[in-house]
Amino acid sequence: MLIEDHSKYLLKKTRAKSKMFEYDVPLDEHIDVESNAIDLLLITIGVIGNSSNNIWKSETAPIIVSEEDQKELEFSSRFFDALFQSKLELRHQKYYLLLGSIAYYFSDMIGSSMVLSQKLEFGDNFGSSGIAVLIEYFLKGKQDKPDIELLNGKYQDELMRLLTDYELYFEQKRDVDFTFFEKLKNKVYSEGTSRELLLVDALLAIFKKKILHSPQNLMPGFSNISSEVWHEQLGVQEKITELWPAQIKFGIEGVFDGNSGVIQMPTSSGKTTSIALTIQSAFLSGRTNLAVVVAPFRALCKEISDDLGSYFKANSNFVLSQLSDIPNTEELFGTIQLHEEKMQVIVLTPEKFLYLLRNDHTILERMGLVIFDEAHLFDDGSRGADYELLLSTIKLYLDGKKDIQKLLISAVIPNPEELNNWFNNGSGQIIADNTIKSSEKTVAFSDWGESGKSKNGILHFINPENMNEEEFFVPRVVETSNLEKKGKERKQRRFPEYGKTSDIGIYFSIKLIHNGGVAIFCPTKVVADNILKRFIEIEERGYDISTLSRFCKHNEHEKVGRLIEHNYGTENEIYKAALRGIFVHHAGISNGIRNCVEYAIKNNLSRCVVCTSTLAQGVNLPIKYLIVPSFYQAGKEFKVRDFHNLIGRTGRAGKYTEGSIIFSDSTVYPQRFQDRNRWKFEKYTHLLETGNSEKCSSNILKIVQQVSFKEGAITYTVPFKVLVEFRYSDKASYRETIEEWRKVLQSYKVGLETFEERLSILENTLEAIENYILESFAASSESEQDIKVILGQTFGYFLANDEEKRELIHLFELVQEYILNNISENDISIFSKAQLGVFQSEELNNWVLSKVELFNSSENEQDLIRLIFPQLIRYSENNSIKKVIQEEEIANILMKWIAGESYFSILEYCKQNRVTVKDNRPKAKQRDILLSDIIEICDNGFGYSAIMVVNAIAEIVAAVVPNSDVIRKKLNLLSQKMRYGLPDKKAILVYEIGFSDRVVAQRIGEVLFVLNLNKANIKSTIKENKVTITEILSAYPSYFEHVLSEL
DSSP: OOOOOOHHHHHHHHHHHHHHTTTTTTTTGGGOGGGGGGGGGHHHHHHHHHHHHHHHOOOOOOOOHHHHHHHHHHHHHHHHHHHHHTTTTGGGGHHHHHHHHHHHTTOOOOOOOOOHHHTOOOTTOOOOOTTHHHHHHHHSSSSSOOOOGGGTTTTTHHHHHHHHHHHHHHHOOOOOOGGGGGHHHHHHHHHHHHHHHHHHHHHHHHHHHHTSSSHHHHHHHTOOOOOHHHHHHHHHOOOOOOOHHHHHHHHHTTTTGGGOOOEEOOTTHHHHHHHHHHHHHHHHTOHHHHHEEEEHHHHHHHHHHHHHHHTTTTTTEEEEEEEOSSSSHHHHHHHHTTTTTTTTEEEOOHHHHHHHHHHHHHHHHHEEEEHHHSSTTOTTTHHHHHHHHHHHHHHHHHHTTSSSSSEEESOOOOOHHHHHHHHHOOOEEEETTTTTTEEEEEEEEEEEOOSSSSSSEEEEEETTEEEEEEEEEEEEEEEEOOOOTTTTTTSSEEEEETTTTHHHHHHHHHHHHSSSOOOEEEEHHHHHHHHHHHHHHHHHTTOOOOOOHTTTTHHHHHHHHHHHHHHSSSSHHHHHHHHEEEEEEESOOOHHHHHHHHHHTTTTTTOEEEEEEGGGSOOOOSSSSSOOOSSSEEEEEOOOOHHHHHHHSOOOTOOOOEEEEOOOOOTTTTTOOOOOTTHHHHHEEEHHOOOGGOOOOHHHHHTTTTTOOOOOOOTEOHHHHHHHHHHTTTTHHHHHHHHHHHHHHOOOOOHHHHHHHHHHHHHHHHHHHHHHHHHHHHHHHHHHHHHHHHHHSSHHHHHOOHHEEEEEHHHHHHHHHHHHHHOOOOHHHHHHHHOOOOOHHHHHHHHHTTTTTHHHHHHHHHHHHHHHHHHHHOOOHHHHHHSSTTHHHHHHHEEEEEEEOHHHHHHHHHTTTTTTOOOSSOOOOEOOHHHHHHHIIIIIIIIIIIHHHHHHHHHHHHHHHHHOOHHHHHHHHHHHHHHHHHHHHHHHHHHHHTTHHHHHHHHHHHHHOSSSSHHHHHHHHHHHHHHHHHHHHTSSHHHHHHHHHHH
């Protein structure tokens, strides 16, 4: 072991020095670093030399680095990175970059290696007679061939041979004779300088690792497919020249050869490419020509689709399908039947997959590979039961079919063994490796002293693996400034203000933006919007925030601002902040604007984003700094696994060598030893320890488990089992009991919160079970037996003890008996398609029967809306729709929405007509409607939850209203218009092919003339009018020009 405690101490001092430059600490405040810190060069150079020789001697692939060597390489790479940043030794700055890039590469942090190598310029020879030139070429990855003249010198023949062999290996799959290059090694050893000796060892090791870890070398063995097939495929698509550790793990465990498994891999470890290679292996092997990828969020589906589309772009025999949010039957069948002769991937959400399966089970027969991403969400409050029942159905169908590959993948699965034993009957592979690093992470606490009297703030950097160990601190990172007074104000305001955690986040975003992307995490969208207001306020009070817009490229902030203006108007903080280079990302922002923000941040067109947990929902953005104000998320304490999913977004591989998490509550760290306040620090230590991650559980199981809460020293139990019995025996008592318990629990804050949370899970889960049983009865006359079989396949039943299993069987029998005894066979078929659960479907069915004449007399869309809008209010799960006091205005708002009017225009209408909403604040009964209410009502109300009601009405109308084809088609079109807020089919299709903003979709639609409306014709017409479309898009964010280029 070359590295001892004193060396680790010197590294800490070097890193502290580098942080002082990073955080712009005045030079007179910098710490002194011992002069012998530079002596670490000898140790770390020795590590590179040892590793180089060990790799060169390796005869098998993949190359295995010992745990001890790995730690020394990680130490060395950190040192060289910090040495460069610390400016302790300025004469050889670029040389340290080269050595750091080599060390990162040998330690398998390939992205970080590329980051450092990109800072080097071809021609930096470092007196190595051309050796360093080839090192840079190999480490930079996808780069043009180096200038041959740079290789001139005493080793030029050997270096040219090495370069030629490297290129011929990838271009022609010509074998490399590594023994030949012993001549180069011996020549340098006998004729070269000490630097040339070090670098030639590194060059040969990099060369050998690049060849041995190439997909051309590893994939044939990993996939059991010939090297000729792989060489042909890899030669025509986006080049992958090397497998990263995650992909090698997939290969070693047989995933590329068809093995099923449960896979837990850290964020940014190369998971998406691993999925692409898994799909490609399945296709090339002939195991299947259809793969399905299921992901729980639309944003994640879109990202996976984009990545897979890019990976397979050059393959003309490949079809990628991402179903629209409300696919009709014709589109659905076309998606799975038109491409039987081609290799096809379908990417969709669990809800869409269930929709697909209910309409055609043949997809299960054709499918040879199914991948579930973010597979830890079985206990998600709103969709966990649907996800679990979907998996249970597939599990039941696929059990015994050994040729079908099933993968559950997530960055956070604390109990992969349980999931594997359930889903794969214990036969699948378990890949769980948190040791794979894509980049370094630092954790820092802000500190202004216990009372905020400290003149300047400090950042304490702690060891992420031991929260009680402070590695170093950085002083003078925060300096307060006086703000200008307004009007007759007398009080002097300052920024940042002590105790205001959001101010620290704002301050650091302004201070650090020149180093890379900054995200300020907010527990709710209300907090996010308030932070935008604070940005604007401090600027209006004379504080300079112009640095944020200066780091926006190609006026992207103005383009995003223009899109926001055309949607929301100018009198809102979202627009004003965007013009200042501050973007917001949360569920209250429309889909098109969110896509533009993601694209801008991802492509370094802008660097500052204020966000909620939507950032952790699969969206991979290059964030260097994540500023976290508290351990709360949406009013509740963060789950450990959700927190790690969030912080995993920092320090994206290939963009940064390090990501920093900064806790901005300045009271936590200085009070960590106080008896009264240490609990805060302990909460953070609990969050940062991955071993505390909550297990993936089952909402189905939770229904029969005891619900308890603690108030003071007393533990109370809520008998939810009574509720379940009432639901299926006495609906009136069910509702009365809920209201009675709410009244009782009013005086128990924790109890009421626990009750409401578990009640929501209970009702969502029971509704999912009802829908599932209805669908089973509709599909099969033998469903009574099938339902018990399905229950036996659920994760909840797998986890349950004997008593819980009996109660689960009783629960499913209760639901089954209610359906059989109360719903006719014909209604079962209708309700199974309505997907609103038993009771809402019954009520809606009775309502439609009472309105048959009105449906028949409805002459247009407006008549239908006037007829059905009370049911949208009643059955929609969207609270904002229910809060509107003037209920009749919901119909008017809806008609403006589907007419394509902007959110701002709809808001103006509401103001003119004095539309108000219920106010939950104490003593307040109502308030004026706000822009945020309009966005929520339209996007999530009309655009999601109300659509379920419209679709259910359409199914019931088709069954009970005579000659209802025309009415049903009107309802189906209304459903599509409601989803996007667009006036016609043409604009909808433009939106669905990627121009996912209402304003942009309508602008493009206006210039298109298409006779036969379908996606293919829309795409071809847009291509024919590319010049005109490009001119339209030039005023809008770059995202849409990217969509155009990818058509």
